[in-house]
Amino acid sequence: MEPFSTPFFEENFRQYIHKNRDVFTKLEAMNSYYRSVVSSMIYDNLNKNSEIVRRIRNLDGAYKTVKEEKSKI
């Protein structure tokens, strides 16, 4: 799976939700994961701003998809 692609982030969201299911609700886990990923991406000076924004858009698309899922986790 291509790193930083939408399916990549979807999978990571699901894993993070699952791993933290005893401590966080699904939405709490998702918002926490989202914040930590964005925070690390924006200080990555190896990447162009256009690439950073592209990755965050992929993350955000994955967020919307996984948020709507009822049964996969």
Added chain:
Amino acid sequence: MEPFSTPFFEENFRQYIHKNRDVFTKLEAMNSYYRSVVSSMIYDNLNKNSEIVRRIRNLDGAYKTVKEEKSKI
């Protein structure tokens, strides 16, 4: 206060936490606000990618400051 500056986001974080204090813990409110602001900024085609990344960095700086605050809310 300059829009999208770090102090601007600090103030907005505090207001959002306060407004939602009956429903969200501080950290839940912060992560929720962070996600919604990032999500709206990345689809704003009026702004250059460099400006989008600059604003998200300001947001992230404000997040770190407000997260550490003990008593202001």
